Amino acid sequence: MLKYDDYKDYINENLTSFFPEIEPYAATIDKAMAYSLKVGGKRLRPVLLLAACDFAGGDIKEALPYACSLEYIHTYSLIHDDLPAMDNDDLRRGQPTNHIVFGEDMAILAGDGLLNTAAETMSRDLSEYYDDPVRMVNHAKAGLAIIESAGVKGMIAGQVADVENQYNEATAELVEFIDANKTGALLTAPVIAGLNIAGADDDMLDNFRSYAKQLGKAFQISDDILDAEGDEKLIGKKVGKDQDAGKCNYVCVHGIDAAKAKLHELTKGAKDALASYGDEASFFIELADKLEIRKA
Amino acid sequence: MLKYDDYKDYINENLTSFFPEIEPYAATIDKAMAYSLKVGGKRLRPVLLLAACDFAGGDIKEALPYACSLEYIHTYSLIHDDLPAMDNDDLRRGQPTNHIVFGEDMAILAGDGLLNTAAETMSRDLSEYYDDPVRMVNHAKAGLAIIESAGVKGMIAGQVADVENQYNEATAELVEFIDANKTGALLTAPVIAGLNIAGADDDMLDNFRSYAKQLGKAFQISDDILDAEGDEKLIGKKVGKDQDAGKCNYVCVHGIDAAKAKLHELTKGAKDALASYGDEASFFIELADKLEIRKA
Numbered sequence: 001m002l003k004y005d006d007y008k009d010y011i012n013e014n015l016t017s018f019f020p021e022i023e024p025y026a027a028t029i030d031k032a033m034a035y036s037l038k039v040g041g042k043r044l045r046p047v048l049l050l051a052a053c054d055f056a057g058g059d060i061k062e063a064l065p066y067a068c069s070l071e072y073i074h075t076y077s078l079i080h081d082d083l084p085a086m087d088n089d090d091l092r093r094g095q096p097t098n099h100i101v102f103g104e105d106m107a108i109l110a111g112d113g114l115l116n117t118a119a120e121t122m123s124r125d126l127s128e129y130y131d132d133p134v135r136m137v138n139h140a141k142a143g144l145a146i147i148e149s150a151g152v153k154g155m156i157a158g159q160v161a162d163v164e165n166q167y168n169e170a171t172a173e174l175v176e177f178i179d180a181n182k183t184g185a186l187l188t189a190p191v192i193a194g195l196n197i198a199g200a201d202d203d204m205l206d207n208f209r210s211y212a213k214q215l216g217k218a219f220q221i222s223d224d225i226l227d228a229e230g231d232e233k234l235i236g237k238k239v240g241k242d243q244d245a246g247k248c249n250y251v252c253v254h255g256i257d258a259a260k261a262k263l264h265e266l267t268k269g270a271k272d273a274l275a276s277y278g279d280e281a282s283f284f285i286e287l288a289d290k291l292e293i294r295k296a
Numbered sequence: 297m298l299k300y301d302d303y304k305d306y307i308n309e310n311l312t313s314f315f316p317e318i319e320p321y322a323a324t325i326d327k328a329m330a331y332s333l334k335v336g337g338k339r340l341r342p343v344l345l346l347a348a349c350d351f352a353g354g355d356i357k358e359a360l361p362y363a364c365s366l367e368y369i370h371t372y373s374l375i376h377d378d379l380p381a382m383d384n385d386d387l388r389r390g391q392p393t394n395h396i397v398f399g400e401d402m403a404i405l406a407g408d409g410l411l412n413t414a415a416e417t418m419s420r421d422l423s424e425y426y427d428d429p430v431r432m433v434n435h436a437k438a439g440l441a442i443i444e445s446a447g448v449k450g451m452i453a454g455q456v457a458d459v460e461n462q463y464n465e466a467t468a469e470l471v472e473f474i475d476a477n478k479t480g481a482l483l484t485a486p487v488i489a490g491l492n493i494a495g496a497d498d499d500m501l502d503n504f505r506s507y508a509k510q511l512g513k514a515f516q517i518s519d520d521i522l523d524a525e526g527d528e529k530l531i532g533k534k535v536g537k538d539q540d541a542g543k544c545n546y547v548c549v550h551g552i553d554a555a556k557a558k559l560h561e562l563t564k565g566a567k568d569a570l571a572s573y574g575d576e577a578s579f580f581i582e583l584a585d586k587l588e589i590r591k592a
Contacts, residue, residue, distance in 0.1 A: 023449070112372075119443050130433045148316075151412040157322035
């Protein structure tokens, strides 16, 4: 197992390497897609994918196309989410959002382009294994886990419910649905995909699914806590966004103290799910601890 | 081989059958995606896919997920193209466009949802063949052909060049690039995908690729001719759109007479590409003839 920053560097170094070679007439979209990808971020999802593959004895080189595809999907969702017709955000990670730099039309296309490039990258990866049925199936399972998590029974379902979320009518159940889908799905998928590429067995898949689901919920609650009392300069975006948009989140439904208690409980639950691996799983244990106390 | 309308009926009957089962909290996107899909249209792309599979001795049931996925992709591109930040169209096929009915935010998500559902449908289809390596490879090839054609080296590249197309600066080369990508790519892909599912050989793939490329160009030129002198009531959308938007198309670059001559030449070329199959290819010959004289 490598360190978090080593996986992150490996991803950053290869992040646009799966882009198709784009013709000069369409060069703007190459720039627009790369702009939002390179603004940065924790790379949490692709790091989880590589680490899970590595943990299960797989080759992280084989997992790289899936790690990058997942980051393309995460980035497209942010570009579309920031559009004037959606959250209308001018800043993301302290930098102007895609439509501010490239215009709304190109931002819509850049989002579409990133989602398509994700699916295309995973589909092209399979073509490397047409003569290797076992690997091809493992990779196909990884691709299915990722694309399902991003879809209308996953991330997009969460976005839809979030768009329709009205402060006065929000219930604990609705907020749980939004969190599980908008954020949780794309944090569970990398773990499943990484393990699939390594050919992991069902036991390991179950344990890590339990870890990732609780980590995903914890991650969203810590986001809501930061939105309530975080430091704008550290986060790189406005705080109090949900309330300003008339949307209710975990903190608004349950209160800040209950949110912090739940964050701690979920973090503990995530770690417990991997208890049987002892120190071997320390990467994932430390990550859960780090995310619990994050300031950005 | 069936008749055009038989393939079309088969597609229409099963069009939303590959949608994931969407949760009540996200029900709006189910309606929004289905709305634009069901507004109708010729179903040219999925019909071509089923027909190509059928021609090469494949089972059209196996090809159905790919035919529907292609229609999801075509439909998402229309929804996003109609948005206020893009072409700002209120009508499509004589009906209110998606954002008029569901709002801009939901129209963006419905487009995203359809593209993701296309990729997801094809990925899930592969999971049916994990124990059948030959079929799995054939299906994976079909999926790759479709997702590549829709991407930043295909349809999206054409959209980008079209967005940046300025009347005064348009050249014959630019218009050819836009037509080949924005329209052509998604008309070549179904033929390749359909043949791949049937396991067709390279000779047949080459002949049909030549047919589809010329058919695609012809289809776009006939679109430009209809935009110049068609009947709004038959077409179901405004004519003179390109000129109003300050965009130059084939008719504007070459003139209406040259456009009609080119349409005829391309239609003949498409038919010639399949000459070696004689009457067996009559479905595709008649289709080319029908598209040459279409009024809508």
